[in-house]
Amino acid sequence: MDILKPLTTRLTAHPKLLISALSIAAPIAYLSYLHHTLSKTTTHVRSSGPLTREAVADISSVPASVLGGGYKMVRDKAWKRVPKTEMPDKGGEEMVKLYLRETMGLFARRFPQAYLLRVVAPGGARTFDKEYIGGCVFGVGEVVAGVYKVARREGSEKSGVVEFEMVMGKEKREGAPEGRLVVGGREVEGEWEWWSETVMWVEEGGAMPLEKRGVRWLHEVAAWWLLGRGVGYLKGLKRAEGKGE
Template sequence: MIVLLASLLTSVLATLYFTHRSLRLTLHAHHERTLPPSTSTRITSLPADLTHSPEKYSIFYDQASRPVPRRLLPDIPLPELLTALLRRNMTAFSHFPQAWLLRLNCPTERGSFCSSYIQKLEFGQGECVCGVYRVAAREDDRVELEMSRGNVAGRLVIGYVVGKDRETVTFSNETVMWCRRDEGKLPLENRVVRFFHEMTAWWLMDSGVCYLMDMDGSEGEEKLAFGKNG
């Protein structure tokens, strides 16, 4: 029995490792222990003290993005595609182990985990999703979700950028997390926690872009090749 369990655990860990590695190769992903220079002006809902005095805080930032040719996306306005991406990804996330832990520790807003609720969201200012995420800012090209647990606060930003040639759209998922330096450590400073965070964020971004490409029901060769090869 012990040998069987050890073999099963090894198989699971190997699968997770290779999935993580594959996603890293598919996406443009990186993380930093400080705020990138453009973040303070682009993410408008960040507290002023965080951007003016970052030395007071422990900060973790990461981003995962995936470009896609505009011609492979449905002929729908991009702000509407962003809403569709958010609905799909937050519905998928609501079934992840992390969301179940949030649900157990969230005495209010439990209805915000329900798929039927998420599928009706427009992600307007103040709307709540999956218990701890509340829309702090909404623009045509991005949604900024605020979150806080104890001494730790953060932003989850999902959005897109249109290339200068207007032929490419890059969808991205950004996480900013912070706490005062004298109030403990950030969860994402732990390598194991960060590994599973990356797995979740990267998979949602990768599969979310594939979902958008398939919204019109077309499975052309070019779309299939992009979905497989990134």
């Protein structure tokens, strides 16, 4: 017996209901396919636990006031390695700047959450504009896409990293989660490693978005896709160099 027959009969008998069901199912199916595909080309790790200096030793912009107990954290990191020969002839600091202009621009123009942030973000709507992001150097204090404020920036010929503070309001709400977005690249054994990492923390007893399975899944799709687009953009710059453009 076809156990789905009652459902399919009802849907086909009510076209509007069928259209509604398809409008929900199609995006979910596409995102599921995209998540599966990206997981094959992206290295990924997630961790959680108490927020201590040892746990975030590589992220210097995390304030000392939240370390040492009373806070829990979630870290989610994705990275790719590509041959050095596929990267443009530029230093690490310059490449990170170009990478961020591309990926932050894509986020601001294409992601639904960016449209919501335009309304509520303390950084202002202009920080989402293509021209604004295209002129960013990602210096300390600079705000991109409304909520991402540069808290630390370092770079050299062989590496570069930018740590963004996620500023969700002009004043911090008591018990609200805080976090950092860390984006960087570095030369490792003849390759370039590019990574994007989100770290969130909240007082014990509080809740963080990345603790929710659905939110975490959507975050992975977005982070992995942007990582791939950023690396692909840099590869494109290398190809352009070879053509003398």
